[in-house]
Amino acid sequence: EAGVTQSPTHLIKTRGQQATLRCSPISGHTSVYWYQQALGLGLQFLLWYDEGEERNRGNFPPRFSGRQFPNYSSELNVNALELEDSALYLCASSRTVTNSPLHFGNGTRLTVT
Amino acid sequence: KQEVTQIPAALSVPEGENLVLNCSFTDSAIYNLQWFRQDPGKGLTSLLLIQSSQREQTSGRLNASLDKSSGRSTLYIAASQPGDSATYLCAVFPGTSYGKLTFGQGTILTVHP
Numbered sequence A: 001e002a003g004v005t006q007s008p009t010h011l012i013k014t015r016g017q018q019a020t021l022r023c024s025p026i027s028g029h030t031s032v033y034w035y036q037q038a039l040g041l042g043l044q045f046l047l048w049y050d051e052g053e054e055r056n057r058g059n060f061p062p063r064f065s066g067r068q069f070p071n072y073s074s075e076l077n078v079n080a081l082e083l084e085d086s087a088l089y090l091c092a093s094s095r096t097v098t099n100s101p102l103h104f105g106n107g108t109r110l111t112v113t
Numbered sequence B: 001k002q003e004v005t006q007i008p009a010a011l012s013v014p015e016g017e018n019l020v021l022n023c024s025f026t027d028s029a030i031y032n033l034q035w036f037r038q039d040p041g042k043g044l045t046s047l048l049l050i051q052s053s054q055r056e057q058t059s060g061r062l063n064a065s066l067d068k069s070s071g072r073s074t075l076y077i078a079a080s081q082p083g084d085s086a087t088y089l090c091a092v093f094p095g096t097s098y099g100k101l102t103f104g105q106g107t108i109l110t111v112h113p
Helices: none
Strands: A005-007 A010-013 A019-024 A031-038 A042-050 A053-057 A064-068 A074-078 A087-094 A108-112 B004-007 B010-014 B019-025 B030-038 B044-051 B056-059 B062-067 B072-077 B086-094 B107-112
Touching: A005 A087, A010 A019, A019 A087, A019 A108, A031 A074, A042 A064, A042 A074, A053 A064, A074 A087, B004 B086, B010 B019, B019 B030, B019 B086, B019 B107, B030 B062, B030 B072, B044 B056, B044 B062, B044 B072, B072 B086
Parallel strands: A010 A108, B010 B107
Antiparallel strands: A005 A019, A019 A074, A031 A042, A031 A087, A042 A053, A064 A074, A087 A108, B004 B019, B019 B072, B030 B044, B030 B086, B056 B062, B062 B072, B086 B107
16 A cells, blocks of 8 residues: 655745645545644644545644645645745645544655745 | 643663653543654654553554543553664644644654664
């Protein structure tokens, strides 16, 4: 069974640009979650999508947005990039049942210069 | 606001030792708790999920326990090996907003030959 896949592995952008990160969940999983892991700040919840709908978002500004496609894959968009957006962005997926564990991908390392 | 604390922050042990990692949380109204490991520069690997109605879960050399009333979980690793070296993270599922996990800062484990 293929795990959660994320692309690209690394992304380098300059301040003010836009970044698009992509995630493919495990087959059969309908929920996708995005987390940010910035140095020294730990893992912070960004967004949760299920069945194409945004179910919840964390304490991040509106320039962080995303969507989930009919095949349950997802993309995260970050507009007007700031230096502090540099981080490892992790995507996770799960089945839409309350006792389903989350499975994470290897992340996209975003560097903003 | 839920806060998750992991003790110790770092641990170095010789190969073969049994060890315990601790996780405490401030709000006992959690749904589940999940333990992960993270290798440097990589994503998270799911180790064990403990449902709120369970007291413990076992997988191979790993055993995780959960005491909701005291706000504590422990991860027991038997007969540690150098390949166990990684950062271990615990995460609690809130009673609502299922996918909005709160993570601890992690315990960095080093097992030396």
